[in-house]
Structure formats: C-alpha cells, structure tokens
Amino acid sequence: MSDDKTFESCMAGLETFKASKFLMVVFGGAGDLCQKKLLPTLFLLFKKGFIEDFTILGFGLPEMSTDEYRKQAKIWLQENIKEQFDEKIYLKFQEHLLFETADLKKAENYSNLCKRITEITKDDPAYNLMYYLAVPPFLFPTIVHNLSDKELCRRRKGAKIIVEKPFGHDRKSAHALNLKLLEAFDENQIYRIDHYLGKETVQNVFFFRFGNVLFEPLWNRNYIDNIQITVAEDLGIENRADFYENATVIRDFVQNHILQLIALIAMEPPANFSQESIRNERQKVFNSIQAFDEKKIDDLVVMGQYEAGEVNDKKVAGYLDEKGVAKDSKVPTYIAAKFFIDNWRWAGVPFYIRTGKRLKKRCTEIAIQFKYPPLRLLGHKCKDLDANTIVFSIYPTQKVSLNFNVKFPGMDNIPYPVDMVFDYKSVFKVDTPLAYERVLIDAMKSDLSLFARQDGIETMWSIVDPIIKAWEKKKTLCKYKAGCRGPKEADDFIKKDKRAWRIF
Structure with a gap:
C-alpha cells in the first residue's frame, strides 16, 4: 500500500469513530479539573464529531x-x-450540559442523583454510564459508598467509574481505596486514569519498539x-499549596507518570494487543524494579526545593514564599533518581529520572542512550564520538529523533553528529489530540489498556514509599534557583557514574 493510501486509510478509520450514547456524571463538575481538562476535552471531542448522543451531568x-x-x-x-473555541458549536454543545447542586457528603443527595439518571437514561441498557471523580481523594470513599447504596455500581449494567490521581498517598492507603472501590465495582469497571499514557509520543514508544524489527533487537543491556x-x-x-504540601514531587509525578513511562520503555512484547496482555507486561516491569534500600538512598536519590529566581525573563518567588506554603516547609519540588530493573533484559542498565x-x-x-563503539577505529580525532541516542520528545515538540555520527565533509576524518527526525506536525499536518481525548475515548470504548490496574497502583506505591520514608526522616533538601536546570548536586549525582544529563 502506498504512503498516501495508508495515510488516507488511517484517517478514515479515525473519522468514522462515534461513541455510543452515554451519560457522564461528573462529581465536582464545577471544579478546577473539570474547568481546565475535562470540559475542554469533551468540547473538542464534540467539535470533531466523536461524540453526538450524550449528556454531561455536573454534580x-x-x-x-x-x-x-x-x-x-x-x-x-x-x-x-x-x-x-467556536461559538456556534458551543451553542449546540451546551444543550448536553446539566448541573445538579449537591453536597457530596450528604446521602440524601444521591437519591436525587438516582432520579436524574433514570430521567436521562430512561433505564435504557444501551446507555454508557460513567462516573467521573473530579474531586479531592478524601471524597472517593463517600461517593463510592453512596453510589453502591443506591445500587448504581456493579448492579448497573455498563457502569464505569473514572478515578483521577493521586490514588492514595502510600501503598497502605491505595490498598484501602482499592478495596473500597472493589466492594462496589468489578475491576473491569474501574478506570484509574493517567493522562500521560494518552499522549501521542508516549504511545509511539510502544509502536516504535514493536512495529519495527530494526530497533527491538537492540533494546536491551547489551546495547x-x-x-x-x-x-x-x-x-x-x-x-x-494545599495539594502540593501533601503530594510533593514524588507523589505528584514519580509514583504515577514516571513509573508508567519506565514500564512502557522496559516492558516485554505482549502476547497480543489485548488490554490485559499489555497491562500484564507493564506489571512485570513494576515487579522487577529494584527496591530502594533506605540506608543507601542518598546514593540513588537527590531532592531539592526552588528558591527565588528568574524564569522566562520574569522574577519569581521561591517555594517558601508561595501563598499557603509553610515558611519552614521541607517539601521537595525536584527529584533526580536512579532506578534499576532486575530482569534479564535490563540488568545493570540505569534508568535516570x-x-x-x-x-x-x-x-x-x-x-x-546506546553504548559507545568498543574500539576507536576512526583515529584520535574521534575520541569524543557521540553515543547514538533515540529521543522521544513529548513537549514542547512531539517528535522522535535518532542521533548518529557521520563524516564531516573535507579531507580529514572528523565525525559529526546528526539527527534523523520524525515530527508529528510536519508529517501528519494535523494537531495531535489532547492526552485526555484519547483516554476518554478509550473509557467510552471500554478499553482499559491505558489505565492503571489495582496491582499496578499498589506496586508503584511500594517502589516510592522507601524514598518518601527516607525524606520524612531526614528532610534534607538541596536548594536551586528558579530558572536553572536543577540543583548542582543532581549534576554531581550522575557525574559519579561518568555520565551527564542531557541539556534541555
């Protein structure tokens, strides 16, 4: 098939997708998450024609x-x-929006919800019913309990619950929350969302590895x-501040987004493209990540906190001067760490984050980053030969690049590093969808591939809990000025391994 025909075929497949009719009950329908992420995503899906017959009920x-x-x-x-934003399209979109004022802590309000759901769906089993928890985590158990009490969970055919991070604050709390959810819903009804897995470049790690015979044989400790x-x-x-003082950079990013990225890079080829096969392979990576020894944690982790500085030519306050932050706060806003995966493919290869x-x-x-050639066959002028590197750029540009060495024109044998680049926008001539667009569509399709599973959530917490405990005991932080690339100690940390951070 020619490139043009392949492109046309892919676009046709995308454009023909239409979500079946659904009702999405958004708990916290007027909150920050709904304002900035959820409603914009739903509007764009409507604008693109992916959703037509639906109702959004803010609650x-x-x-x-x-x-x-x-x-x-x-x-x-x-x-x-x-x-x-398009005014004409919004006039149509707003007809799908409803709002019900409710104190989510009061059980009687869930009787009203039950009535509204019946009014909207008329008990039609074809309705895709989704509950989206766009609320602080402390409300999760209360909402789930009340939904279950009104028989709106497991007994409601096709019901799904979408849960945002943070999913607990350690392994123990995550386990308790999982048990609470599983009292009311089956595991295949629970969608623990991590929007990072919905990003196009992140998904392309999977296709890059398993869709090209060229790279997968090199994807191991030997190379x-x-x-x-x-x-x-x-x-x-x-x-x-209220969120971050409790979350810290560890709970906010490392426990979820970064560990999911590690799993995607390191996973074995799944037996097939089914959601459970993919999630099983990600879970095997989590199980293989080397546990952190609290006694040796200082050799594997550097944590820092930003001070006043200048970002994008604008003076900014330090963390301790941010509104709502305690003046003696020891909360880390930066982390550099080294992970190892104890399996045959990755033994000894450091994953720096x-x-x-x-x-x-x-x-x-x-x-x-690949290994250097074993011999300097190209002479003394090639002593600084760059290592081959494959880079998946997720932001600000979405591209995949391969760095390799060529001969610089002239009579001397001088190596020169160049990049082969695949850029999304220049190739496909379309804007890449928002990460939330992909994960919401997958939820509508009942595809759990990009969502975290119970065992995955708990294992990820067990990986970072020792880091959190070590920090809670010592609470020592390196300082760095706002607008730099991080604390000097992070540079020293990787230099000890005779390596260097990539410059961003």
Whole structure:
C-alpha cells in the first residue's frame, strides 16, 4: 500500500469513530479539573464529531442552575482552549450540559442523583454510564459508598467509574481505596486514569519498539548504556499549596507518570494487543524494579526545593514564599533518581529520572542512550564520538529523533553528529489530540489498556514509599534557583557514574 493510501486509510478509520450514547456524571463538575481538562476535552471531542448522543451531568457545589452552569462552562472553555473555541458549536454543545447542586457528603443527595439518571437514561441498557471523580481523594470513599447504596455500581449494567490521581498517598492507603472501590465495582469497571499514557509520543514508544524489527533487537543491556527521563516544568505550584504540601514531587509525578513511562520503555512484547496482555507486561516491569534500600538512598536519590529566581525573563518567588506554603516547609519540588530493573533484559542498565518545578523551561522527553563503539577505529580525532541516542520528545515538540555520527565533509576524518527526525506536525499536518481525548475515548470504548490496574497502583506505591520514608526522616533538601536546570548536586549525582544529563 502506498504512503498516501495508508495515510488516507488511517484517517478514515479515525473519522468514522462515534461513541455510543452515554451519560457522564461528573462529581465536582464545577471544579478546577473539570474547568481546565475535562470540559475542554469533551468540547473538542464534540467539535470533531466523536461524540453526538450524550449528556454531561455536573454534580456538586457551588449552588447553581443548569443555565448558570452553561454560562460558566463557556467562560472556562474560552479561557482554556482559546482559538479552538467556536461559538456556534458551543451553542449546540451546551444543550448536553446539566448541573445538579449537591453536597457530596450528604446521602440524601444521591437519591436525587438516582432520579436524574433514570430521567436521562430512561433505564435504557444501551446507555454508557460513567462516573467521573473530579474531586479531592478524601471524597472517593463517600461517593463510592453512596453510589453502591443506591445500587448504581456493579448492579448497573455498563457502569464505569473514572478515578483521577493521586490514588492514595502510600501503598497502605491505595490498598484501602482499592478495596473500597472493589466492594462496589468489578475491576473491569474501574478506570484509574493517567493522562500521560494518552499522549501521542508516549504511545509511539510502544509502536516504535514493536512495529519495527530494526530497533527491538537492540533494546536491551547489551546495547543500551542508560535511559534518561526528563519531566521539567517552568511553572511553580500555581496556588495549589494545599495539594502540593501533601503530594510533593514524588507523589505528584514519580509514583504515577514516571513509573508508567519506565514500564512502557522496559516492558516485554505482549502476547497480543489485548488490554490485559499489555497491562500484564507493564506489571512485570513494576515487579522487577529494584527496591530502594533506605540506608543507601542518598546514593540513588537527590531532592531539592526552588528558591527565588528568574524564569522566562520574569522574577519569581521561591517555594517558601508561595501563598499557603509553610515558611519552614521541607517539601521537595525536584527529584533526580536512579532506578534499576532486575530482569534479564535490563540488568545493570540505569534508568535516570528527573522532574521538578520552576526549572529553566518546560521539557518532557525520554532518551535512550546506546553504548559507545568498543574500539576507536576512526583515529584520535574521534575520541569524543557521540553515543547514538533515540529521543522521544513529548513537549514542547512531539517528535522522535535518532542521533548518529557521520563524516564531516573535507579531507580529514572528523565525525559529526546528526539527527534523523520524525515530527508529528510536519508529517501528519494535523494537531495531535489532547492526552485526555484519547483516554476518554478509550473509557467510552471500554478499553482499559491505558489505565492503571489495582496491582499496578499498589506496586508503584511500594517502589516510592522507601524514598518518601527516607525524606520524612531526614528532610534534607538541596536548594536551586528558579530558572536553572536543577540543583548542582543532581549534576554531581550522575557525574559519579561518568555520565551527564542531557541539556534541555
């Protein structure tokens, strides 16, 4: 099949997708998550024609009517999707929006919810019923208990519950939350969302590895020297001190997003493309990650906190001066760590990760660095030969690049590093969908491939719990100025291994 025909075939398959009719009950339908992520995603799916027959029922506080909710939703969309907002399309979209004022802690409000669900669905079993928990985690058990009490969970055919992170604050709390969910729902009804797995470049790690015979034979300890995962943010905590003082950078990013990225890079080929086969292989990676010894944690982890500095030519406050942060807070806003996977494929290969707030710029990438050639066959001028590297750039650009060495033109034998680049926008001429678009569509399709499973959540917590415990005991942090690439100690940390961080 020609390239043009392949492209046309793929686009046709995408454009013909239509979600079956559904009702999404959004607990916290007027909250921050719904304003910035959920409603914009649903609007874009409607604009693209992926959803047509549906109802979004916001359920929670503050008190407002459906008309008021629709007016607010318009403002939220204009603020968050800007030029993608379309007034004419919104007039149609708003007809699908309803709001029910409710204190989520009061059981009597769930009787009203039960009535509203019956009014909307008319008990039609063809309705795809989804509960989206866009609320703080402490409300999860209360909501689940009340839904179960009204027989709106396991006994409701086709019902699903979508749960946002953080899923607990350690392994013990995550296990308790899982038990609470499983009292009311079956595991295949529970969608623990991690939007990072919905990002196009992240998904392409899977296709890059298993869709090309060229790379998979090299994807092991025999050829790969190290792997670096960078998730750098130039923003601070953005008025979320209450959340961040409890979450820290470890719970906010490492326990979920970064460990999922490690699993995607390191997993074995699944037996097939089924959701359980894929999730089983990710779980095997989690089970194989070397446990952190608290006594040796300082050799494997560096944590820091940002001070006042300058980001994007603008002076910014240090973490301790952020609104709502305790003046003596020892909460880390940066972490660099080294993970090992104890299996045949990856034994001895370090997985370096770093993530933090108020860094030089926003950058998310996965870099696979291969080993150097065993002999310097090209002479003394080639002593600084660059190692081959495959880079999956997730932000700010979405691309995959392969770095290799060529001869520089001229009479001398001088090596020169070059990149072969696949860029999404230049190849496909379309904007890549938001990560939430993909995961919501998968939830509508009952595809759990990109969602975390009970055992995965608990194992990921068991991996990071020793880091959290070590920090809670010592609470020693390296300081770094806002606008830099992280603390000096993080550079020293990787230099000890005779390696260096990639520059972002």
